[in-house]
Amino acid sequence: MGEMGKAIGLLLSGTLVYHHCANRNATLLSLLSDVLIVLLSSLAILGLLFRQLNVSVPVDPLEWQISQDTACNIVARLANTVGAAESVLRVAATGHDKRLFVKATLGRIISGVTIAYAGKSIMDLSVTSKMLWRCNWVKQRKKILNTLSFSSVHGQYSLENTAGPRSIASKPLTHDNVYSCLRESPSDLKTLNFFFWCARQNNYFHDDRAFDHMVGVVEKLTREYYSIDRIIEELKVYGCEIKPRVFLLLLEIFWRGHIYDKAIQVYTGMSSFGYVPNTRAMNMMMDVNFKVNLVNGALEIFEGIRFRNFFSFDIALSHFCSRGDLVCVKIVLKRMIGEGFYPNTERFGQILRLCCRTGCVAEAFQVVGLMICSGISVSVNVWSMLVSGFFRSGEPQKAVDLFNKMIQISCFPNLVTYTSLIKGFVDLGMVEEAFTVLSKVQSEGLAPDIVLCNLMIHTFTRLGRFEEARNVFTSLKKRKLVPDQYTFVSILSSLCLSGEFDLVPRITHGIGTDFDLVTGNLLSNCFSKIGYYSYALKVLGIMSNKDLALDCYTYTVYLTALCRGGAPRAAIKMYEIITRENKHLGAHFHSAIIDSLIELGRYNTAIHLFKRCILEKYPLDVVSFTVAIKGLMRAKRIDEACSLCSDMKENGIFPNRRTYRTIISGLCKEKETEKVKKILRECIEEGVELDPNTKFKVFSLLSRYRGDFSEFRSVFEKWKSEFTENMDVSDSDDELFVSVG
């Protein structure tokens, strides 16, 4: 957004904030009035902006109540942006209520004021640090305390009369000195003891480097002593006083080192010592619970925190975002704001991304409103996400409107925005529009990056323009772009679809063994398709050694490769194991093994598996039934095939063109004239259009019996004219074939 947009956005939120602030006071009012005097002349723009941005800022005060602190931050930011910084500075300096200037936003206020007065040196460092002292953000406070200790306190402070190890006795307690002591310490227990001792010293806080070093140390200790209790006992022997802080530090070390089972032990050990975990400990424990997939446990801890802080909410939000649980994100966000905290830019971005990816644009706009309220400017990234969000929610026109709007307010689209547009159009089949955007990219002189190239490969493939897809791939070198996992997947699926299997091995040379789940799935699938079953299994082996969370695709390819590679028994055995351990496998998985068995000629086994799927109520779809019908047909169990065809409808699954093709061509082969007629009637009734091949088979069979013609005369007449038409255009058929699939 341009400066203008930003200013107006802040103005807008400023007035909103005032109305929604829970308890307005004199400071807030005076801040606002100072700002408003400057802005009064711009008020006319306000209404305009509201309409222009089309942003639904949350306006229900019961829904989104803004705390006083936040309100002040916003007002201060508003002041910075529109040049009323002096007012803010004055109010801050006279200090009606300095408590108002807290949290991370403080840094932004200061930098804003500093920028506004650049050269005048109104804000010198001492003022800044004095104000920062009031910042209640743990990390920042730590940082400042440490900085101050080094420069003024510990500069002359030595440790001669303390209980500290001799090596550090003559040195000041600085991060560097502590780190070298930790490294040089001969025994792990001693190191840990020293680490605790440092933490006990006034105004000393360990830095990341020290914590990370301790991860290795405690790892060795846990191997040596097995339980936390024993480590604690040993520490006592060393004269370490076991205080809550010891548990806290241990917890933090285990937490950083991803040694979650031990972290849990420390946490429970803490309670058995009679200590009540503080917010920080509980935050860490909540995070651990999320990480080991105990969502309920995590929520229990969350609810149990007496004084939740920013991080309590931030951790919960982050996990629900990565789980894609928008419902829980909403709940947590609401409570967070209710308790006076706001997410930071990163978390807002993550939430927004989730909203847009799931096509929940309405929610996305609410989040944007909140972002504006908390003083975060709406960047081009945000616009890009919203554009793709509208496409995902199936509203291309709104995406385009938004795109035009962003240009109107001078927030210019970049390559990412264009990529979102192109992808959106392609997904909706609006190919022409997509290419118009692509030429716009070229005319603006923007060089496509690897993401856009990948999208182009994918797009050309979907359109059946395989040569152009390949050209993009070969052009990467010239463009100095490095292909990535997405590239390989796109080009491989392109080669598979176009049937250029002989090129597959050439592409796979560039992949190595460093592939992710999707790439591995596709790669093994490709190998399986071209009959390189052992290669497919090799790839799958590499994948399973990689700690990847194998999915339904993987299992499907695995069973297919096993089966078609000549090990159907092993495949069936694995099928039993996989179905036992995975509850939600989906129809694809079951269809794949059944089909593979049929292709091997093991019809009865296949049908047996299918029947069990029905009994077990596994999810089956139209493809599953079609495959089963094919098996029954090939096993010459004609009646069963026909009754399955009517059974599936009772299950709410309707035969499609492919199903009818399977059953009809089977019946034609067996010369089952009456049954063909019955199915054909059904087909016409359902309005299912058959493919030319099947039509021809039916026509050939039935036209031999003159008497039976009459019923289908009109249909056959239509087909006959199509047969001749198709002769003419049969050359350009392959493109059609792909775009249908």
Next chain:
DNA sequence: ATAGGGTTAG
């Protein structure tokens, strides 16, 4: 987690 891109059975 860090804007935008990729996979499956008949």
